[in-house]
Amino acid sequence: MAASLLASITPALAAPEPWDSKVYNPKPLEGDTVLPMPCGGSMVFRPVQVPGGDAYSDYQITVGGQDQERGFAEGSHPAYVAGSFTDSKAKARYYLIGKYEITEAQYDAVMNDSCPESKPSQAKRLSKGGVSWFDAIAFSDKYSQWLRQNALKSLPSEDGEAGYVRLPTEVEWEFAARGGIKVSPAEFNERLFPMTGGLNKYAWFAGTQSANGKPNLTGQLEPNPLGLFDVLGNMDEIIFEPFRLNRLDRLHGQSGSFVVRGGNYMTSAEDMRSADRQEVPFYEGATPRRSKTTGFRVVVAAPVLTSxxxxxxxxxxxxxxxxxxxxxxxxxxxxxxxxxxxxxxxxxxxxxxxxxxxxxxxxxxxxANIAARDDQRDRAAKASLRLGAFLGRKLSDDAHAIDALAKVYKGRVETGGVDDPRAKSYKEELDHEQTVMDGNLRYYADTLIRTAEDYSSDTLKHQREILLVELQGMGLAELKPYVDQYFTHIAAYQKDKKVARIQWLGDWNKLQAP
Structure with missing residues (x-):
């Protein structure tokens, strides 16, 4: 009898069959972080790296846009972002953000009392709409509790404290939506993140050429530079904190209802923008406000005071x-x-x-004023390092080009003599290029000396580490040797005050392009 009883309950205790990966991650990317879910499901996250690894380090960005008609809600202003978890490979911290909007399958797996008898179909890849802010909060809470009870080791941790799931803050969302440090500062401040081939390859918006008045399966279009899908369009995305008006350089003191970001499948192409933010009432009549165009994605973060x-x-x-x-x-x-x-x-x-x-x-x-001054100094030091590295790269390229042209000129002289017309043409070109490089070398020396005299070695060392994180994020890791060479020249000048232009040029000439 005991054996038959055990047999009868065994199926109920069996682990659910894992979902097909195409349901929760239709477009795998390098760097994906996958966390388990109830009912055999999974959710994929992308790491959002933020330069600066010290306790009080945060990263200044500009959020909002330049549309004067929406300035009261979206006017550009400075903001600061920081990660929850230490990145052991770089001077940076990071948080995780959902690669896709929460789907119907994922929402049901967390919120339903029991698992379905069969695995979810591709149709359940639709972004979950019709949710309230309270629904999104409840989902985050239930999923966090499930992870901590069933898969604690899968969560990233900081100082021994495991992370948890929550809605993103506005700054976290906008930093990630614009591309984080995967884009240049100029690209970050554009209306849309870089889109090869146009908006319709990246976002579901209103019209028969795109969404056609309905939500679409997640992961069908191209991702943003951070690897996030449908971050613009498809579904409005609910934010953690309440709406506040914009007061030019800061947010207004009154907190209102909840915020949705990114537009939806009923937003026109002309209105699609990274700065889009709308206030939505918490309630409609006596019940929480729900809209078929509103969904959400979540982040994984950690407490600030971990120990x-x-x-x-x-x-x-x-x-x-x-x-x-x-x-x-x-x-x-x-x-x-x-x-x-x-x-x-x-x-x-x-x-x-x-x-x-x-x-x-x-x-x-x-x-506070001194701290603000120090922040400005640090950003200026980093900009000086970046400029010097690019100037050094230009000198390296110029030196290699001149060496190549000199060999061509020498060969022509050996075969045709110095009066050969082609040899004379090469000589004129060589002299011109040499003059240009001499001017660039003077500018490089002036920039180096000013940088070395304006900033301490500690400040430059710290900003060099942050700059290297930014360059790595933008896919410009090949510039590291140029940053390192410029930093070496600065350190030498700070030590002996010797203006060694010829030596500096020789060092750049020796540096081979990656």
Missing amino acids: QKRLQTLKDEWSKLGAVSAADNAAPAKTSDDPLEDLALLAKASTDPATKARLEKVQTTLR
Whole structure:
């Protein structure tokens, strides 16, 4: 009897049959991260790398657009993004974002009380629409709990704390939608991410030439530079935090209802843009607001304060923010010259509560201004390194071209003499190219000296690491030798102050193109 009872319950306990990968990942890409789901399902994520690996490092970007008609909601302004997880291979952190919008199959696997008798068909690859903000939150919570109970080791972790699933913030969504560091800063700020062949290859929008008034299966079109599919069009995507108006350089203080991003299959091609953001009421009458054009994708993130050790590290780093220091490459400031120290002492000594509060406010404001100045300095240092590397590459290319032309000229002289018309033409071209390269070398030397004198070796070293992460992300890893060579020249000049133009040119001439 016991044996028959065991046999009767065994099928119910058997693990569900895994889904066909074409249902959850129709277009596999290198770098995909796959997490399991209930009912034998899976969900695919893409890593979003953010330069800067220190505790308080974040990355400044510009979000929004230039459409004046939508400026109240989408006006461009600075924002900051950071990753949740440490990238051990680079000076960067990252978060994970869904490669596709949540599909009907994935939504049912998490939200239904039981699994279906059969595996989902291709038809269940449709993006899940008709959901409310509360539905998306409930999905994220249930999926996070399932992962932590059934597949904890599959989740990325930070400082021993496992990640969890949630909706993306607006900045996380827009940074990823625009292409993150896979695109150049200029491309990042365009209306649309780079699209080879036009919008209809990347987004489902209104009209018979595209969506034709209905949602479409995920993963049929081309991905954005980060490998995200349907991030524009198909379904509006729900965001974690509430809507706020734009006030030119910042967001307004009032928080409203929820935000959807990216447009949907009823959005016209002309209105499709990365900056698109709409406010949607939480409720319609007495029930949560749901729309057939609204879906969502999720991210995997981690807490900020993951342990007591990290908390102490953050406290230490916070105390250094905005600390008064000497200008880059100047002698260290004396403690007695530190106005922050003076303000702190005055505030501590004050017996008047109002005066004490005002002094502490001035101290905080001064720290914030100094921190902002340091951020601007760091970005300028990185830009100088990037410029120098490109100038160095130009010198390398010029030197190789001149060497090749000189060999052609020499061969012509040997066969036809210096008065040969073709030899004279080569000589004129060679002299012209040499003059141009001499001018570029002077500009390179001026740029190098200014960079070396304006920024400390520590600042340049830190920004070099961030620049290399950015170049790797944009597919420009071949520029690393040029960045390294320029950095080497700067370090040598900072040490001996020798303007070694001939040596610098020789070094670039030795550097072979990757």
